[in-house]
Amino acid sequence: MLRMTDKLRAIGPGLLMAGLVAMAAQFLSDHYGAPAMLMAILLGIPFQFLSTEPRTSAGIQFASRMVLRIGVALLGVRVSIDLFANIGPAFAAVIAVSVVATIFAGIFSASVFGRDRAFGFLAGGAVAICGASAALAIAAFLPKHDKSETDLTFVVVTVTVASTIAMILYPILATAMGMDVNQAGIFLGGTIHDVAQVVGAGFSMSDETGDVATLVKLFRVTMLAPVVFIGALFFRSSAQHGVRPPLLPGFVLGFFALVLLNSLHDIPPIVGDGLGQISRACLLTAVAAVGMKTSVQELRKVGGTSVAMIGALTVFLAALVAAGIFLFSA
Template sequence: MRFTDFLRANGQGFFVAAVVAAAAQFLSEHYGAPAMLMALLLGIAFNFLAEDGVCKPGIEFTARTVLRIGVALLGARISVELMIELGPHLIAVVVGGGVLTILFGLLCARVLGRGWRFGLLTGGSVAICGASAAMAISAVLPKNEHSERNLIFTVLSVTVLSTLAMIAYPVLTEVFEFSDETSGVFLGGTIHDVAQVVGAGFSVSEETGDVATLVKLIRVAMLAPVVLIISVAVRRYGQAETESKRPPILPMFVVGFLIFATLNSLGLIPMIAVDAMSELSRWALLVSIAAVGMKTSLKRILEVGGQAIGLIVAETVFIAAFVLIGVALLGH
């Protein structure tokens, strides 16, 4: 397809999603609302544009391809140096909390009869990096009639829970009289979204903010291996449940994530480029979540039910308790 034809087919849908994302960013900057949450809610309000008409192909492209670009660019924020700074014991707590939260989500979803897809989606989003992880994991899961509804529910839930945690968790660090380092590990190891981790951390102190951001980026680094494992498992065991074509062993956006993380670890990406790629990634994810919102109606989200809300709250409590106990046992 020629570029002009591609632009004609997808440009209008992408432009609408970009305008919604810009409006969400404006609300975030001027009224303190989470940008991801605003993009999602505003997108849902424009659901009619994705049902039919000239915008539909562009909205589909934005929700799928722009999302993958945003996740790939996240890799530029990761480096081996980050891991070394935190130390092996705290890394073990952070990574262990993430892995066990995913397994906890799978187990609870099975008990509640919600299906393994939903358990992976919610558990992975809570364990890793909130909305970004939810969208990345959703991209490699086999699709069914509930896929988009479950994704929207998960993004909405983790964003709201992150915002509540950003307000409540710093208070907990004062109640428990944590040191700045311990507070940073707790906040970075438990709050779902990066922006809320930064907000919570720096509301305590500068050192807490630095440590919290570092811990959170280590959780973000788990995104590539988790998506890879899910992709391989789906390719091997998930075919009986879906008629879609076999997914690639290593999705291209995960390859991109790993390449950028490797280049950054080797010091081959200048800091100015890292900052630019991080900002581009943020905008790509913001625009894509607006498009995902457009593809889902509010009525379908409400069909998820109270069990699903209970599941994602339970996962949030689980990872918070695990990290809190782990830090206490290490004597930090």
């Protein structure tokens, strides 16, 4: 009990600060429509000095790692095996292939943009799956170096901005391409990075499009766990020295367990909704903590080529999904 009390005292101040930043970000999102994830990381950056302050550093570190893992694990309450049947095998295959192809495109194009494959995996996974949430989960097992936090912050900011732009432009693009409500929902859900922006774009067109888009987006979220597992396996086997990442991270096991329970309809709706809200709060707190660990000077050094890389991956994903929609709708 004494050790637990000491632990809470050590992490409490920093965790509280990260939580306050997350609450401010959510306030801005609720009242002004700003993307909550983007606001959390931008509001956190000015407090970077707290990550080196002895009284708050442990709590900020805890928020950026343990709270993150809890948030990712709890994403499982939003997913069930029923999603596969509801989307249909053909379009489910289109989304799955597009996600995998985008991740590989990130890995193998990284050298073209002057980055290593770990950054390519991080950027490709964030674009392909679910934006900031995927970036946080993937970063948890990537090899650590002195610019790890800066790279993560850069990807979260850039992908969130790209997702916001897509939320505005993609409904216009879907209409211009002559997509019906179902096709538009598949396109929006299969291409926009963050869940909130998918919902915004889909329901801006119609309720039916919004429902389909949300469903497809959640299907992409189901791919987070296997991608993290395979990525952890690859980086574990390729590690030359130091501590290897676990073969199956605990938060991935938690994600799968909740998906199974949800698929068996063993989670009451009120409990599922509550856990979903806790998941979002955890992820928002983790993003705020990542921002609080990021130096603006280091962020500036990432370079415009990395922006171009994420932009190229975003266009690549959109082109693949659109091509698949028209191929299987013919």
